[in-house]
Structures are given as structure tokens and as C-alpha cells.
Amino acid sequence: MVEVVLFTQETCGACETQRLENEGIEDEFPDVEFREVDVQRDLATAGEYGVRKTPTTLVYADGERVEEFVGVVEREDLEGAIRSATARRSGLAHRLASVLRG
Numbered sequence: 001m002v003e004v005v006l007f008t009q010e011t012c013g014a015c016e017t018q019r020l021e022n023e024g025i026e027d028e029f030p031d032v033e034f035r036e037v038d039v040q041r042d043l044a045t046a047g048e049y050g051v052r053k054t055p056t057t058l059v060y061a062d063g064e065r066v067e068e069f070v071g072v073v074e075r076e077d078l079e080g081a082i083r084s085a086t087a088r089r090s091g092l093a094h095r096l097a098s099v100l101r102g
Contacts, residue, residue: 001063002085003033004078005049007056009040014072018055021075029082061085 006022008015019036026034039046039054049058059067059081066088067081 001033001060002029002031002082003035003060004082005058005060006034006036007039007046007049007051007054007058008036009038009054011040012054015055018057018072021072022078025075025078028079029086032082032086059085061088 006018008018022034026032037045037049037051039051046052051058053070055070055072057067057069057073057078058065059078066085069078069081
């Protein structure tokens with residue numbers, strides 16, 4: 001599974017910019033899980049992920065962090081990271097299937 005987690009806070013102007021930059025991205029990547037965490041409301045989750053600044057965008061492939069962006073990330077860069085994570089995940093699935101087949 002590929003997951004994108006955006007850490008924001010309500011009073012962060014750059015966070016609003018990032019939300020606008022990300023607008024509609026879920027439609028382009030329907031198999032990717034997108035989440036947003038407000039660090040002011042969920043400080044524990046921010047701590048678990050090691051996030052100290054907002055906005056921070058983390059990209060995961062099968063539970064492994066494969067990309068981290070601190071600050072506003074351009075849409076093109078985020079899409080590239082998602083594609084890379086998806087390809088990495090697909091490659092792993094293919095290798096596992098090969099091993100299981102012997």
C-alpha cells in the first residue's frame with residue numbers, strides 16, 4: 001500500500017498553500033491512501049512520525065518511509081514520489097511472487 005500523510009496546523013499559511021497544491025490529487029491516484037494530520041489536534045501522531053515542522057508530507061510504500069518533504073512541495077515532485085513509491089511497491093510484489101513460485 002502507498003500512503004501519503006500531510007502534517008498541517010490551522011494557523012499555518014504554508015499549509016493552506018500545500019492543501020491547494022494537493023487539490024484533486026486523490027483522483028489521480030485512486031489506489032493511494034491520503035491522510036492529513038493537524039499537529040495541534042493530534043500532537044501524539046506527529047511525535048510518532050517525528051514531525052516537527054508544518055507542512056510536512058511523508059510518502060510510504062508498504063509501511064516504509066520512502067520520501068519526506070518539509071515545507072511546501074511542488075505538485076510535480078509529490079506526484080513523482082508517489083509514482084516512485086508505487087513502482088517500488090509493484091517491484092517488491094513481483095519479486096515476492098517470483099520467490100514463491102520458485
